[in-house]
Amino acid sequence: MTIDSIRNGIVIDHITAGKSMEIYHILELSKLDCSVAIIKNASSKKAGKKDIIKIDSQLDINMDILGYIDPTITVNIVKDGKIVEKKHMELPDHIDGVIKCKNPRCISSIEQEIVHSFKLVDRENGIYRCVYCETKAEPETL
Amino acid sequence: MKKDLIGITDLSKEELAELIAIAEKIIEDPVAYSEKCKGKKLATCFFEPSTRTRLSFEAAMLELGGSVLGFSEANSSSAAKGESVADTARTISCYADIIAMRHPKEGAPMVAAQAAPIPIINAGDGGHNHPTQTLTDLLTIYREKGRLSDLKIGFCGDLKFGRTVHSLIQAMSRYEGISFVLISPEELCVPEYIKKDVLDGKNIPYVETSSWDELPELDILYMTRVQRERFFNEADYMRLKDAFILTADRLQDAKPDLCIMHPLPRVNEIERAVDEDPRACYFKQALYGKYIRMALILKLLGVE
Numbered sequence: 001m002t003i004d005s006i007r008n009g010i011v012i013d014h015i016t017a018g019k020s021m022e023i024y025h026i027l028e029l030s031k032l033d034c035s036v037a038i039i040k041n042a043s044s045k046k047a048g049k050k051d052i053i054k055i056d057s058q059l060d061i062n063m064d065i066l067g068y069i070d071p072t073i074t075v076n077i078v079k080d081g082k083i084v085e086k087k088h089m090e091l092p093d094h095i096d097g098v099i100k101c102k103n104p105r106c107i108s109s110i111e112q113e114i115v116h117s118f119k120l121v122d123r124e125n126g127i128y129r130c131v132y133c134e135t136k137a138e139p140e141t142l
Numbered sequence: 143m144k145k146d147l148i149g150i151t152d153l154s155k156e157e158l159a160e161l162i163a164i165a166e167k168i169i170e171d172p173v174a175y176s177e178k179c180k181g182k183k184l185a186t187c188f189f190e191p192s193t194r195t196r197l198s199f200e201a202a203m204l205e206l207g208g209s210v211l212g213f214s215e216a217n218s219s220s221a222a223k224g225e226s227v228a229d230t231a232r233t234i235s236c237y238a239d240i241i242a243m244r245h246p247k248e249g250a251p252m253v254a255a256q257a258a259p260i261p262i263i264n265a266g267d268g269g270h271n272h273p274t275q276t277l278t279d280l281l282t283i284y285r286e287k288g289r290l291s292d293l294k295i296g297f298c299g300d301l302k303f304g305r306t307v308h309s310l311i312q313a314m315s316r317y318e319g320i321s322f323v324l325i326s327p328e329e330l331c332v333p334e335y336i337k338k339d340v341l342d343g344k345n346i347p348y349v350e351t352s353s354w355d356e357l358p359e360l361d362i363l364y365m366t367r368v369q370r371e372r373f374f375n376e377a378d379y380m381r382l383k384d385a386f387i388l389t390a391d392r393l394q395d396a397k398p399d400l401c402i403m404h405p406l407p408r409v410n411e412i413e414r415a416v417d418e419d420p421r422a423c424y425f426k427q428a429l430y431g432k433y434i435r436m437a438l439i440l441k442l443l444g445v446e
């Protein structure tokens with residue numbers, strides 16, 4: 001399988017195998033009109049298998065969300081066919097408007113206009129809590 | 143920058159010590175504080191009724207020479223017409239200098255604090271935080287024992303749903319030489335996250351038991367009510383509610399300087415005969431609650 005290398009765009013590499021579609025949805029890549037390639041189960045020296053997403057456009061993507069979903073990811077910025085920047089993910093201190101608080105007693109579950117907001121409370125274990133009610137973010141809340 | 147009080151952990155140990163020191167000065171010389179908040183207004187915004195807490199706040203402001211306004215249930219507020227917490231807080235900020243807010247939804251006072259330009263005090267948000275209760279408990283312990291360290295503290299009753307218990311465990315865990323005895327029926331024991339994150343996380347010694355065997359060792363005994371609404375069926379409630387009652391008889395073996403606390407209201411978990419025992423501190427606790435709220439109002443308003 002070959003996919004043309006992109007000249008100007010972004011390569012999201014080292015995605016944990018199987019997670020590419022989740023990232024595709026979260027980053028709302030379906031809304032783009034440039035070409036987007038999703039490569040599943042590519043062979044990886046480090047992890048055996050990995051997913052890759054190539055986007056043929058220089059858009060701003062939300063690195064914080066990527067860091068939360070899959071900290072193993074690296075993001076390569078490609079210009080004129082060359083990788084000009086390689087970004088490693090880090091767990092963001094805050095995640096706003098992405099994860100929803102699941103606590104039905106939380107004010108952010110009641111009032112529509114409140115932006116759901118989570119704070120990193122334990123970097124080592126990647127634990128986030130709702131800033132309003134302190135309920136732990138569960139991975140399936142994405 | 144304005145300061146709010148949303149959770150007890152918003153306050154550092156130093157800030158807690160400062161509030162306790164202010165409260166002690168007020169207790170020593172209340173007259174000196176009787177006009178400190180003259181011309182200032184406290185709004186008590188109670189989206190659910192809690193007469194006890196509301197009166198404590200109002201008494202605190204009145205004793206500082208300030209005035210109070212507010213509402214005591216959601217029916218009489220704009221929330222009944224569907225106004226957001228943020229809008230309510232912003233509007234009330236035009237009429238008052240500080241707000242004490244009670245709300246059935248967790249996190250509502252935090253939303254208010256983000257929206258309002260004046261200080262917000264969380265007066266209880268659902269089962270989440272109730273920091274002025276914890277401040278009350280800390281002042282009581284300090285006044286009665288003269289210290290916040292080197293204490294063996296027993297909690298008895300509903301330790302599962304009792305947020306005052308969780309929050310006091312959290313607050314006391316910051317001091318040296320603290321250990322806990324957690325007395326409850328198995329069904330109502332302290333939740334796992336408190337044990338794991340707070341107690342084990344800080345290597346704090348604790349015992350879980352459903353007997354009174356440890357009572358003679360305790361410096362403080364914190365009693366709580368087993369609430370009917372926590373149970374799905376009446377039979378479970380009836381079986382458990384009387385299991386952990388403190389009687390005058392049981393107290394015979396306790397230390398002579400034990401401090402017995404209870405957040406009130408009490409149902410029957412402390413026998414009336416105990417009220418006459420000098421070790422019973424729960425009514426004094428309500429009084430300390432007023433003094434620490436006075437200290438808090440002064441601090442948040444920046445009044446010296």
Ligand SMILES: [Zn+2]
Pocket residue numbers: 101102103106107108130131132133134135249
């Ligand atoms: Zn929440």
